[in-house]
Amino acid sequence: MECIIEIRNLWTQFGSNVVHRGINLCVRRGEIMSLVGGSGSGKTTLLRQMLGLEKPTRGEVRVFGIPLHGSDQDQLHKLRNRWGVLFQEGALFSALTVYDNIALPLRELRTLDEGLIHDLVMVKLGMVGIEPHHADKMPSELSGGMIKRIALARALALEPELLFLDEPTAGLDPDRSESFVKLIQELRHKLNLTVVMVTHDLDTLVALSDRIAVLCEQRLVVVGTLNEVVAVSNSHPFICNFFMGERGRRALEAVKDAVLVT
Amino acid sequence: MQDAVPQLPFAPHLQRSAIGDTPRCELGGAWNLHALEHHLVELQPALAECASDQRCEWDLRQVQILDHAGAMLLWRTWGKRRAAHLLLKPEHEQIFQRFDLPPESAIPRSSYNPLHGVITVGRGVLLLADHVLTAIMVFGQVVLDALYLVRRPANIPWREISASIYRTGAQALGITALDGFLVGVVLSYLSAQQLKLFGADAFIINILGISVIRELGPVLAAILVAGRSGSAITAQLGVMRVTEELDAMAVMGIPYTLRLVMPKMLALAVSMPLIILWTNGIALIGGMVSAHAELGIGYVYFLSSLPDAVPVANLWLGLGKGVVFGLLIALIACHFGLRIEPNTESLGIGTTNSVVTSITVVIIVDAVFAILFKDVGIS
Numbered sequence: 001m002e003c004i005i006e007i008r009n010l011w012t013q014f015g016s017n018v019v020h021r022g023i024n025l026c027v028r029r030g031e032i033m034s035l036v037g038g039s040g041s042g043k044t045t046l047l048r049q050m051l052g053l054e055k056p057t058r059g060e061v062r063v064f065g066i067p068l069h070g071s072d073q074d075q076l077h078k079l080r081n082r083w084g085v086l087f088q089e090g091a092l093f094s095a096l097t098v099y100d101n102i103a104l105p106l107r108e109l110r111t112l113d114e115g116l117i118h119d120l121v122m123v124k125l126g127m128v129g130i131e132p133h134h135a136d137k138m139p140s141e142l143s144g145g146m147i148k149r150i151a152l153a154r155a156l157a158l159e160p161e162l163l164f165l166d167e168p169t170a171g172l173d174p175d176r177s178e179s180f181v182k183l184i185q186e187l188r189h190k191l192n193l194t195v196v197m198v199t200h201d202l203d204t205l206v207a208l209s210d211r212i213a214v215l216c217e218q219r220l221v222v223v224g225t226l227n228e229v230v231a232v233s234n235s236h237p238f239i240c241n242f243f244m245g246e247r248g249r250r251a252l253e254a255v256k257d258a259v260l261v262t
Numbered sequence: 263m264q265d266a267v268p269q270l271p272f273a274p275h276l277q278r279s280a281i282g283d284t285p286r287c288e289l290g291g292a293w294n295l296h297a298l299e300h301h302l303v304e305l306q307p308a309l310a311e312c313a314s315d316q317r318c319e320w321d322l323r324q325v326q327i328l329d330h331a332g333a334m335l336l337w338r339t340w341g342k343r344r345a346a347h348l349l350l351k352p353e354h355e356q357i358f359q360r361f362d363l364p365p366e367s368a369i370p371r372s373s374y375n376p377l378h379g380v381i382t383v384g385r386g387v388l389l390l391a392d393h394v395l396t397a398i399m400v401f402g403q404v405v406l407d408a409l410y411l412v413r414r415p416a417n418i419p420w421r422e423i424s425a426s427i428y429r430t431g432a433q434a435l436g437i438t439a440l441d442g443f444l445v446g447v448v449l450s451y452l453s454a455q456q457l458k459l460f461g462a463d464a465f466i467i468n469i470l471g472i473s474v475i476r477e478l479g480p481v482l483a484a485i486l487v488a489g490r491s492g493s494a495i496t497a498q499l500g501v502m503r504v505t506e507e508l509d510a511m512a513v514m515g516i517p518y519t520l521r522l523v524m525p526k527m528l529a530l531a532v533s534m535p536l537i538i539l540w541t542n543g544i545a546l547i548g549g550m551v552s553a554h555a556e557l558g559i560g561y562v563y564f565l566s567s568l569p570d571a572v573p574v575a576n577l578w579l580g581l582g583k584g585v586v587f588g589l590l591i592a593l594i595a596c597h598f599g600l601r602i603e604p605n606t607e608s609l610g611i612g613t614t615n616s617v618v619t620s621i622t623v624v625i626i627v628d629a630v631f632a633i634l635f636k637d638v639g640i641s
Contacts, residue, residue, distance in 0.1 A: 078296075081296060082296070093606075094605030094606050094607065095605060095606055095607035109295075109299050111298075111299050111300075111302050111303070112299075112302070112331075115338065116331075116334060116335060116338060119334050119337070119338060120330060120331060120334050123330050123334060123360060124330070138605070139605070140603065140604055140605050158296075159294055159295045159296070159329040159330060159331055190356070191329075
């Protein structure tokens with residue numbers, strides 16, 4: 001199976017503090033891979049390394065087969081047009097309107113005319129369920145849920161094959177996170193996306209993930225489907241606490257049958 | 263469907279033909295954003311030509327990849343509707359479905375208003391009034407805080423005050439010394455050229471003494487501090503506004519005027535005269551060195567004649583101005599900092615405005631001082 005993202009023997013060290021100790025991971029085409037782990041376990045660092053925002057101390061990260069560190073600028077630039085990133089707080093450009101935020105990556109291509117950009121922006125807004133009259137608002141006038149949706153529209157502006165989600169439902173009320181999860185599910189099939197997600201939210205995790213990578217004690221202790229991860233929970237206190245705590249049990253209720261099969 | 267996509271899709275291409283009388287347009291390859299990006303220029307005229315004939319039959323069955331960008335390009339070519347004769351892969355059908363309800367242009371473009379000029383001026387005046395009003399409110403709050411502290415001296419934020427004095431005063435010594443020295447050298451050198459013509463060499467001491475101690479020292483130091491500490495204060499308060507730290511203080515019952523604004527005003531009121539004294543000294547040393555080199559005036563003579571040439575009232579006037587400048591710079595910087603809205607652009611504009619305003623206000627106030635005290639210290 002082809003790896004969209006391939007991490008080989010990755011080490012991260014801040015001073016004497018080792019964060020990752022020999023991590024190997026393969027994200028397959030078309031799947032949703034969730035990265036979970038306790039606070040401070042280096043999930044976000046790992047995500048940032050996959051995005052090329054940080055350089056691991058040792059080891060290699062390849063995305064679409066291109067090494068993120070050591071490739072030339074041209075290759076990396078093309079690569080960056082093939083992925084989209086939804087940051088935790090949205091990271092919308094606060095000085096630009098909603099419309100301009102989504103139009104920005106399209107304008108940066110410098111080949112599309114304004115009319116086409118306009119129509120594309122409107123399609124993207126429609127896709128994430130934002131009404132057109134919000135297009136000329138500034139990010140500071142929007143609610144958290146809308147910012148997330150618009151940030152998603154911006155992440156999807158360049159028709160990416162790979163989507164990174166950093167805590168996609170953090171800070172949303174249950175109703176909105178529910179609909180956001182549905183939105184991602186729907187778009188994922190429509191757009192054939194491969195998704196890498198970092199999340200703390202068990203409901204989101206259970207609802208979306210095809211496979212889960214559990215980061216704990218500086219290593220990936222298990223990578224597998226929800227069932228496979230839950231199956232090893234007895235051998236690992238973190239997984240046990242994470243999934244078998246009260247909240248974990250409640251989230252698993254929804255997929256109880258699936259878990260019982262194992 | 264995923265497996266059907268070849269590893270290296272072909273570039274988007276277009277084949278025109280005709281069956282009998284009916285023109286045909288066959289599309290193939292990858293019609294997605296990344297492929298189209300490089301071929302748009304050559305494809306667009308061909309597409310337009312195909313679309314010019316309404317009877318044209320569009321065959322998209324050879325298209326390997328179609329995304330929103332490609333579909334939208336075709337959609338626009340067809341005049342924002344589905345082509346009358348269209349052959350399509352079933353899996354590409356759904357992309358066009360979303361376009362069937364074309365969203366109306368939602369970006370309202372502001373139309374020309376003949377009163378635009380008047381409105382701009384009016385807004386400017388109102389904004390100025392608003393600035394003055396809120397600045398007075400901040401000042402009033404600081405005065406109330408000061409009265410509160412007089413009654414309860416245990417609450418005086420000494421740490422904040424001393425930290426601010428260190429940042430605005432001690433850390434500014436280097437840059438004010440450099441600038442002061444150079445201004446002293448230049449002023450002395452240029453004056454010496456003129457004085458030599460009249461043989462009035464000794465007056466260099468009067469010129470330097472009065473101008474540096476009464477005017478240049480205070481204004482120069484105030485401008486440097488406004489640029490240095492004023493911008494820092496505005497940015498600090500602005501970021502605290504953006505990150506909701508100010509609100510956090512407010513809900514803890516810590517009034518931020520008392521903890522942030524007042525210490526800075528007090529600190530600048532203390533450090534400003536000290537910096538002025540320092541700048542004066544260094545500028546006079548610079549002038550003295552230059553006068554020695556240019557006119558041969560001895561250091562001892564220079565220093566011993568200085569008290570006779572410059573009445574001491576000038577020094578007090580200069581230091582008094584320093585206190586006022588310090589208070590104003592801190593007040594203006596805090597005022598702009600507290601007005602910053604939670605976005606990056608506002609932070610940049612606020613910081614710039616803060617510095618420009620405080621420098622302007624320093625110069626205006628200096629002019630007012632010059633008029634009010636025109637009879638003081640000049641024999």
